[in-house]
Amino acid sequence: MQMVEYAVETFDLTKIFESKENGVKRYIKAVDHVNIKVKQGEFFGLLGPNGAGKTTLIKMLCTIILPTEGTAKVNGYDIIKEPYKVRSSFGWFHGETGGRSLYWRLSAEDNLKFYAYLQNVPKDVAERRISALLEFFGLTKERKKLVKDYSTGMKVRVMLARALLHNPPILFMDEPTIGLDTISAVETRQLLKALNVELGKNRDFHKPQYV
Template sequence: MTFTVGRGELFGLLGPNGAGKTTTIKLLNTLLIPTSGTARICGHDVEKDTREVRRRIGYVFGGDRGLYDRLSALDNLRYFAELYGVAPRDQKRRIGDLLELVGLTGREGERVEGYSRGMRQRLHIARGLLHSPDVLFLDEPSIGVDPVAARELRRTVADLASTGTTVLLTTHYMAEADELCDRIAVIADGQIQALGTPAELRHRADGRRVVEVEAYGVPDSAVDALRGLPGVRETAVEARGALQLLTVHSDAHVDVQGDVLRELAGIRLGRVDSREPTLEDAYVAIVSAA
């Protein structure tokens, strides 16, 4: 697997669970030693020049770890600033700038234990930027964050990228990758299956139509029948509690919606929609072909 990320670029890594996203991040972060091949950060080998690499990177991961709940946000940042070797004369200005960047100015005196998930994630980003890294790794930063907080988090990441920091982002949220990333690599089985801008990747789903059906209690036999319909390329089933979302990819010139509904006759249905493919649809097509 070979790829290059340009200075100041916001680069996304997408792939199913187990594809190798987090492993790639940990290799680049010097947390894992590569068994073969080489990787360089700002010209420094991650295995031979570990100290130099660590001076130039920041790492933000999704979840609740990495902060001290009983300390305020300000005290957390002061503590990590000492660990990162930020000069005492620069700490107050740097922390103030970062609190403004992540939208926590005015809340920095509160204990982190009272923060929402979204606020914690924004504080994680501030922590990862304390030492002004050249490269920031964001490993699924919006996991478990509610939609409003996720939108604020995306705005923070976009503002960060505009300052010239190189950002490498892993995520399972296609809309997030589509909105933020300059380029995206889709990986599966440890290999890059597609690489390009979001618009270029969407072209991988050209010549398709997508039918989405919300249904309840769809038997496996009906799903198999959908997959066998003329013109159908892929059919995916996503469970959402008692509800199932059926996504049927077909050739653009074949109208399969009527056939799909006939195969689902007698099954309780909800929303039925036919639309153009999105980045998520292109991602499904790429991963399914891997």
């Protein structure tokens, strides 16, 4: 893990989308010269109404889309100049997918094994991490059950486990409780609060930072 003062820094980060309506170009400024600093170990929340640019900002930090102006550093790496190093520095949880990003005809355990392979996690380390994550998220008894038979709340827990498999120093979460009932949403928030403490006790993990 690279030791830097800030998990995330943005420098006049801006995103302008171009569209055309009736032959006329329109420009929409989704993110306007944002400057933020997120310290190591900090929980940091982006608040705003729908369309405020929260998801666009996170997508730029995740190197999914390029900024129009400015730049940012994630774990000390520049999102424009060092995108591959940035991508290895974070886990991303996007709640709006409702579990669609999982393979529903595979079990939770097999989903995690597959994604561990994609993340180049050594097999022995992956097995330990998968067991630890399934236990933490209360899915050990359901590990062989097909994801298609999981509740929405259980799918959310599998997606969170997947985001942590490669032991990222930073975890980006976009709408982590969207689509959940009140009880599941509260349980998810409690799990997120406990993650730093519980996973920090496990030798296969270090404590992630949250945005």
